[in-house]
Amino acid sequence: MSATDIGDNTMQLGITMFSTCRGMSPGDLALACEERGFTSLHLAEHSHIPISRHSPFPGASPTRPDLPDVYWHINGPVTSLAMAAVVTERLVVGSSVTLLCQQDPIHLAKELATIDHYSGGGRVEVGVGFGWNREEMEAHGAVWSTRRERVRDAVAIMRALWRDHEASYAGEVLSLEPSWSYPKSVSPDGLPVLLGGVIAPKMLAHLVEWADGWIPILTPAIDLAADVATLRQAFEDAGRDPDSLRITICNAPSDAAGLEGLAALGVQRAALTVWAETRDDVLHQLDLFSRI
Numbered sequence: 001m002s003a004t005d006i007g008d009n010t011m012q013l014g015i016t017m018f019s020t021c022r023g024m025s026p027g028d029l030a031l032a033c034e035e036r037g038f039t040s041l042h043l044a045e046h047s048h049i050p051i052s053r054h055s056p057f058p059g060a061s062p063t064r065p066d067l068p069d070v071y072w073h074i075n076g077p078v079t080s081l082a083m084a085a086v087v088t089e090r091l092v093v094g095s096s097v098t099l100l101c102q103q104d105p106i107h108l109a110k111e112l113a114t115i116d117h118y119s120g121g122g123r124v125e126v127g128v129g130f131g132w133n134r135e136e137m138e139a140h141g142a143v144w145s146t147r148r149e150r151v152r153d154a155v156a157i158m159r160a161l162w163r164d165h166e167a168s169y170a171g172e173v174l175s176l177e178p179s180w181s182y183p184k185s186v187s188p189d190g191l192p193v194l195l196g197g198v199i200a201p202k203m204l205a206h207l208v209e210w211a212d213g214w215i216p217i218l219t220p221a222i223d224l225a226a227d228v229a230t231l232r233q234a235f236e237d238a239g240r241d242p243d244s245l246r247i248t249i250c251n252a253p254s255d256a257a258g259l260e261g262l263a264a265l266g267v268q269r270a271a272l273t274v275w276a277e278t279r280d281d282v283l284h285q286l287d288l289f290s291r292i
Contacts (some may be wrong), residue, residue, distance in 0.1 A: 014040030030084030094125030121186025213246025
């Protein structure tokens with residue numbers, strides 16, 4: 001089975017991971033992915049983890065002693081994506097996910113457009129999330145209660161900057177006065193923006209309103225077939241073409257049957273999770289995945 005032809009459907013295979021300062025460089029990692037036939041590399045993001053954190057971590061105890069320390073060893077995501085793009089020719093590089101309410105969208109739009117401009121275009125994706133770590137978020141000056149609206153406005157600002165010579169936007173939380181900023185994204189439509197998270201009423205509303213696609217982390221609690229059907233129906237009800245929906249599944253199953261199941265649902269990309277950190281262990285895991 002090749003890395004891009006799964007069953008009777010064409011589905012790309014990519015890699016997602018926490019790229020940390022204890023492991024191989026993002027450039028070496030990206031090159032290893034491309035050499036093995038993977039089509040994408042998506043990297044996680046956390047700026048820092050406050051020690052006195054109280055917001056719940058999914059699946060952990062209230063005090064969260066079991067939060068893996070990879071969360072505070074993560075490399076800088078934009079720098080890592082630039083390092084990944086410069087040494088590869090075909091690999092799609094992206095985030096899974098950018099915590100956009102903690103970012104300055106004006107700076108981020110320019111940084112990502114610069115990577116897109118010099119990598120040949122069409123190889124940069126932006127996975128975004130609303131965030132779960134309240135203390136991390138508030139350290140950046142973001143307000144927990146308006147995080148969803150802030151992300152929506154930030155995406156709109158970035159798209160305006162990627163698209164328009166005179167970019168502007170008036171939002172609920174964030175606004176941009178008429179401004180000039182280059183480079184633009186290579187595509188006149190801007191970079192693809194995929195929203196991560198579990199399908200629920202608020203998440204579904206945001207996906208339909210402004211996202212190009214969905215980039216969830218697959219867990220046993222997710223009924224993926226039902227969620228994909230719900231999302232496609234919501235797109236259709238809103239007058240959006242369901243076939244335009246981009247779906248990347250992170251933490252995808254690493255067996256042929258599981259991947260064929262994703263392809264049958266119309267998933268465009270399965271991103272396999274590498275939890276290893278040391279160079280030898282990462283390369284070993286990539287080799288195993290490439291043989292699926």
